[in-house]
Amino acid sequence: MEVLGQLAGGVAHEFNNLLAVILNYAAFVAEELAAGPVPDREATGRDVAQIQRAAERATALTHQLLAFGRREIIQPTVLDLNDVVRDLERLLAGTIGEDVALSVDPAPDLWPILADAGQFRQILVNLAVNARDAMAGGGTLSIDTANITVDAGSLADAHPPGGRHVRLRVRDTGTGMTPEVLAHVFEPFYTTKTDGTGLGLSTVYGIVTQAGATVSVRSHPGTGTTFTIIVPVTDQVSTTVPESPARRHTPAGExxxxxxxxxxxxxxxxxxxxxxxxxxxxxxxxxxxxxxxxxxxxxxxxxxxxxxxxxxxxxxxxxxxxxxxxxxxxxxxxxxxxxxxxxxxxxxxxxxxxxxxxxxxxxxxxxxxxxxx
CATH class of the missing domain: 3.40.50.2300 (Response regulator)
Known part of the structure; x- marks a missing residue:
């Protein structure tokens, strides 16, 4: 009940802020249009842009909440997790800043998984941003993958089923977390940051769980944090079809x-x-x-x-x-x-x-x- 109350309060707070922006800038636009036949187009355009940005933030917040609640619609495909990591490597390097070194160690011949590539990109970005904030004075962010075979119940903190799995591990050399913080790390709207929403890690948890995977975290003050995600291997065969060039359909009387x-x-x-x-x-x-x-x-x-x-x-x-x-x-x-x-x-x-x-x-x-x- 405490977590539900925290979730309800966080949603109300975030959406009330966004609605206040939308309502007031919409009122400004109405006043500008009523002031005369030729309003200040530049000022009106800026006000409309504020409305659009607030609406976009509300959209992103909704998707994060659905991901946390494991209610997002996903489109899984057979994929090599190494491809996701490599595609994001340059973006992640720019996200974490020049004072944080990025180390990527993909395992050779990684087993295929059945997952939504876009959601695993979101996981990596969220974990990278979280790690960057924990390394204000610089450090190292390490991402590695591996093939592992799990004996049922051998990882007591994650409880993955037995069998073949792919492991994704994200480690940082940041400040680490106290046991008190660690106990709440995946809760929605729980954050120790002054400007954070507290949805990054809860979103990670929701995505991982919906994908049939497990996530665990180890951290101690002064020694950094390690997130370990274990994803079951799939026996399905990839049926990737080359993407056709994007083109806009011109209606012909439909x-x-x-x-x-x-x-x-x-x-x-x-x-x-x-x-x-x-x-x-x-x-x-x-x-x-x-x-x-x-x-x-x-x-x-x-x-x-x-x-x-x-x-x-x-x-x-x-x-x-x-x-x-x-x-x-x-x-x-x-x-x-x-x-x-x-x-x-x-x-x-x-x-x-x-x-x-x-x-x-x-x-x-x-x-x-x-x-x-």
Whole structure:
């Protein structure tokens, strides 16, 4: 209950700060527009930029909270963890600063794992930032990987299952942690930093746990900190497909059916697709979408549907519409789709999803990808 109270208080504090920025800068913009027919465009632009930055920080905070709660939608692939480390090496070197030496020691012939590469990048960045803050006077950040075979229960502090695993270890030579701090290290909004949110390490814990891996930490004051992540090996074979060049789809008269029970979001999504050149139909919920589809005599090329709606979920509405329109493409949109679209938090292979909140550019690009197959 203490941790839940800490979580609720932290969420309220962070979002209240962001909402205060958004509300007040939106009021400034309204005043500037009401002041005359030609407002100060430069000043208005700066105010709008503040609103956008606050909204982006709120989006990032939401994803961190979902990761902590193991509710993020993940898209795992067969990957070599060494590739993730190597791809991030230059970024990490710039993140930790010139006074901290970076040592990377990838094991040869590392066994493959089934994981979301983007989430493991987030783990490494969070651990690197945490290590940098613990080495204000300089030091060394070491990252190494290894193949290990675990006897069941041999690592009492992590409790990984027996069998073949890949070990990712991140070590620093910083100030270390006292036993009191160490006991709370993965708790949300717990931080010893004056400018920290306290979500970095709790996010790491959530990601690792959702991936079926384990994380342990050893630290003592004055001797630095070591994080050890142990990930089960996969027997799946990589089916990597070369990425095609990015291109934006140019609408050619396609019709889109937008299904969203929140009126304001439905209106803004309709506006996004209309101004991008699509013909747009709208529905207020799943049942209404089935009725709109049945009444429309011409082809509907794309269904863009919310996931969780009262009365009928988006997935059920899509299934019913597909009975009469087997060729229709479907794009789901949701900020929390796990309960109805994914197995164990992993996005099903045949599902296309864009996460809320989205930008106009992001949803139009995703719609083009779905239409192109």
């Amino acid at each position: 019709t889109v059916l937008i299904v969203e029970d929140q009126e304001a979001l439905r209106a803004v999504t309709e506006r996004i697709f209309t101004r991008s050149g699509y013909r747009v139909l709208t529905a207020v919920d799943g049942r209404d979408a089935v009725a709109v589809s049945a009444a429309h005599p011409e082809e509907i090329h794309l269904l863009v549907s919310d996931v969780v709606m009262p009365g009928m979920l988006g997935k059920e509405a899509a299934a019913r519409i597909r009975r009469d329109r087997p060729g229709i493409k479907v794009l789901f949109m949701s900020g929390y789709a796990q309960p109805v679209l994914a197995a164990r938090g992993r996005l099903d292979a045949d599902v296309d999803l864009i996460e809320k909140p989205f930008t106009a550019a992001a949803i139009i690009e995703k719609a083009g990808q779905v239409l192109h197959g």
